[in-house]
Amino acid sequence: xxxxxxxxxxxxxxxxxxxxxxxxxxxxxxxxxxxxxxxxxxxxxxxxxxxxxxxxxxxxxxxxxxxxxxxxxxxxxxxxxxxxxxxxxxxxxxxxxxxxxxxxxxxxxxxxxxxxxxxxxxxxxxxxxxxxxxxxxxxxxxxxxxxxxxxxxxxxxxxxxxxxxxxxxxxxxxxxxxxxxxxxxxxxxxxxxxxxxxxxxxxxxxxxxxxxxxxxxxxxxxxxxxxxxxxxxxxxxxxxxxxxxxxxxxxxxxxxxxxxxxxxxxxxxxxxxxxxxxxxxxxxxxxxxxxxxxxxxxxxxxxxxxxxxxxxxxxxxxxxxxxxxxxxxxxxxxxxxxxxxxxxxxxxxxxxxxxxxxxxxxxxxxxxxxxxxxxxxxxxxxxxxxxxxxxxxxxxxxxxxxxxxxxxxxxxxxxxxxxxxxxxxxxxxxxxxxxx
Amino acid sequence: xxxxxxxxxxxxxxxxxxxxxxxxxxxxxxxxxxxxxxxxxxxxxxxxxxxxxxxxxxxxxxxxxxxxxxxxxxxxxxxxxxxxxxxxxxxxxxxxxxxxxxxxxxxxxxxxxxxxxxxxxxxxxxxxxxxxxxxxxxxxxxxxxxxxxxxxxxxxxxxxxxxxxxxxxxxxxxxxxxxxxxxxxxxxxxxxxxxxxxxxxxxxxxxxxxxxxxxxxxxxxxxxxxxxxxxxxxxxxxxxxxx
Numbered sequence: 001x002x003x004x005x006x007x008x009x010x011x012x013x014x015x016x017x018x019x020x021x022x023x024x025x026x027x028x029x030x031x032x033x034x035x036x037x038x039x040x041x042x043x044x045x046x047x048x049x050x051x052x053x054x055x056x057x058x059x060x061x062x063x064x065x066x067x068x069x070x071x072x073x074x075x076x077x078x079x080x081x082x083x084x085x086x087x088x089x090x091x092x093x094x095x096x097x098x099x100x101x102x103x104x105x106x107x108x109x110x111x112x113x114x115x116x117x118x119x120x121x122x123x124x125x126x127x128x129x130x131x132x133x134x135x136x137x138x139x140x141x142x143x144x145x146x147x148x149x150x151x152x153x154x155x156x157x158x159x160x161x162x163x164x165x166x167x168x169x170x171x172x173x174x175x176x177x178x179x180x181x182x183x184x185x186x187x188x189x190x191x192x193x194x195x196x197x198x199x200x201x202x203x204x205x206x207x208x209x210x211x212x213x214x215x216x217x218x219x220x221x222x223x224x225x226x227x228x229x230x231x232x233x234x235x236x237x238x239x240x241x242x243x244x245x246x247x248x249x250x251x252x253x254x255x256x257x258x259x260x261x262x263x264x265x266x267x268x269x270x271x272x273x274x275x276x277x278x279x280x281x282x283x284x285x286x287x288x289x290x291x292x293x294x295x296x297x298x299x300x301x302x303x304x305x306x307x308x309x310x311x312x313x314x315x316x317x318x319x320x321x322x323x324x325x326x327x328x329x330x331x332x333x334x335x336x337x338x339x340x341x342x343x344x345x346x347x348x349x350x351x352x353x354x355x356x357x358x359x360x361x362x363x364x365x366x367x368x369x370x371x372x373x374x375x376x377x378x379x380x381x382x383x384x385x386x387x388x389x390x391x392x393x394x395x396x397x398x399x400x401x402x403x404x405x406x407x408x409x410x411x412x413x414x415x416x417x418x419x420x421x422x423x424x425x426x427x428x429x430x431x432x433x434x435x436x
Numbered sequence: 437x438x439x440x441x442x443x444x445x446x447x448x449x450x451x452x453x454x455x456x457x458x459x460x461x462x463x464x465x466x467x468x469x470x471x472x473x474x475x476x477x478x479x480x481x482x483x484x485x486x487x488x489x490x491x492x493x494x495x496x497x498x499x500x501x502x503x504x505x506x507x508x509x510x511x512x513x514x515x516x517x518x519x520x521x522x523x524x525x526x527x528x529x530x531x532x533x534x535x536x537x538x539x540x541x542x543x544x545x546x547x548x549x550x551x552x553x554x555x556x557x558x559x560x561x562x563x564x565x566x567x568x569x570x571x572x573x574x575x576x577x578x579x580x581x582x583x584x585x586x587x588x589x590x591x592x593x594x595x596x597x598x599x600x601x602x603x604x605x606x607x608x609x610x611x612x613x614x615x616x617x618x619x620x621x622x623x624x625x626x627x628x629x630x631x632x633x634x635x636x637x638x639x640x641x642x643x644x645x646x647x648x649x650x651x652x653x654x655x656x657x658x659x660x661x662x663x664x665x666x667x668x669x670x671x672x673x674x675x676x677x678x679x
Binding site: 070 | 478
């Protein structure tokens with residue numbers, strides 16, 4: 001039987017060679033994506049191996065991934081979920097748990113955030129009946145302006161939930177000081193920033209709880225997938241409950257009575273000894289992922305250090321090549337003390353550049369270079385968020401500028417030297433006057 | 437909780453203490469995950485195929501120090517079907533599977549602490565005791581009872597800790613008086629069951645002490661009730677409760 005399995009996996013390796021082997025790059029026909037899956041036979045073998053287990057729900061690969069991921073980040077607990085957005089939802093919802101007593105976030109409490117970002121950093125704040133407080137961001141690093149954050153704190157402020165946008169760590173000196181001085185919760189949305197460091201420590205380990213995404217655009221992928229990490233075991237238990245239907249029991253699928261108290265506890269007004277497996281202490285969700293996704297993640301995680309290095313290299317080459325155009329373009333930069341594992345290469349067209357963002361992105365797209373806007377631009381201009389209860393501190397001038405003038409191109413490890421050269425040549429053509 | 441790991445282990449050593457009480461020393465095939473003193477593991481006797489379901493298992497407190505990552509110690513008393521199988525089937529060199537760490541019964545020692553252990557109920561305290569520093573800041577009391585002196589299976593560890601930690605105060609209780617030949621000069625256990633009146637007078641500040649109870653359910657229940665009756669706040673009483 002095991003021999004048969006080995007034969008299948010050997011065939012998978014051959015299949016990989018036949019189906020996915022890299023072809024020679026042709027700039028005329030091959031689009032340079034802003035992101036994408038980078039994998040080899042290891043991912044395919046793990047995926048098939050897991051499918052042959054046919055366990056389907058989280059099992060050995062999920063366990064291995066969670067342990068290795070926690071170790072990589074230097075964090076005690078990692079909890080896989082089915083997306084980065086789910087990770088944000090679980091992370092923030094965990095802070096509303098009645099189990100936290102007076103420390104819990106309650107409806108109407110304010111959460112400091114930014115509008116220049118991805119909707120599912122903001123959505124959990126609204127879904128939990130909390131009030132987002134928006135501050136503007138700086139151009140170039142696209143992180144919250146420290147003075148605005150300080151100004152934004154009110155007696156109702158209870159938490160900060162922000163992303164390290166596009167891989168750039170926000171000012172953690174200021175944020176951690178605010179957290180300490182005002183006894184706030186910090187939720188780090190680390191979905192874009194796996195591998196970024198601040199003062200030589202990996203982001204995702206500064207907050208009380210943090211989220212990660214393994215969507216194909218991110219640093220590693222499982223197709224869909226995400227992870228909540230924390231050093232607080234109590235928060236982890238709450239997060240697990242929220243992920244797993246809201247139940248109190250932490251047994252995984254197929255397990256029974258791991259706690260040894262399955263039939264001997266009192267919960268709420270249930271009869272004494274009611275089966276712990278079906279006791280619910282939170283209004284939860286089912287946000288778990290499959291072992292097949294985790295199997296891909298296990299192989300991807302081993303490649304993460306090389307992926308991070310490739311992203312940094314690609315970023316460096318692009319920066320070098322685009323620096324001559326700084327009079328027209330605001331090029332990306334990191335904050336002092338930080339070393340981003342860049343998600344992308346983000347560019348803002350200066351208002352007086354003499355051309356628009358859309359003219360430039362159209363030219364790039366026609367020339368097979370994929371572009372993306374900085375996610376939602378200004379979230380408050382979107383139909384879903386226009387009328388939400390919120391507080392805005394100062395203006396959102398830069399956020400609006402980002403909405404109109406900012407875009408990014410890729411730095412992901414699938415981009416190699418010939419792609420970079422092509423990107424440089426296309427930029428050069430545009431900057432010397434060529435248009436579509 | 438820390439990420440749970442499932443690990444294959446080799447039974448390196450089996451110590452028979454008599455009266456159906458055993459200690460196992462296990463060598464894990466990979467490094468143990470981080471755990472905290474007082475936490476427990478699940479041990480399975482049947483072969484576990486990681487691609488399938490976890491087999492029938494039973495929980496045992498980890499009786500070794502969290503600092504030691506390449507071996508583990510658990511102790512058990514034969515009481516039911518599973519421990520009966522352990523007694524019959526386990527031999528040195530046999531492979532077993534464990535998964536760990538679990539549990540919130542974590543001994544912290546941040547305040548004056550009374551550890552009340554009945555029989556193999558000592559095991560969740562062993563890792564904590566082993567890691568005590570000589571200059572430990574708070575008073576740590578151990579009230580350790582068993583049927584007879586031979587079943588105070590961690591007496592050697594307790595004695596060793598007592599020799600190096602100034603603020604550690606162990607007291608032993610046995611139901612059956614030791615015969616003089618087995619009793620060393622320094623070993624004078626109280627005779628009788630562990631009971632609140634036996635321990636109260638030894639504590640310098642009983643109302644500000646954190647109590648950890650581990651042992652037979654009846655012992656834990658009785659102590660808990662009596663501590664409450666003595667006005668000990670509920671959040672000062674931590675119980676290692678098992679069905």
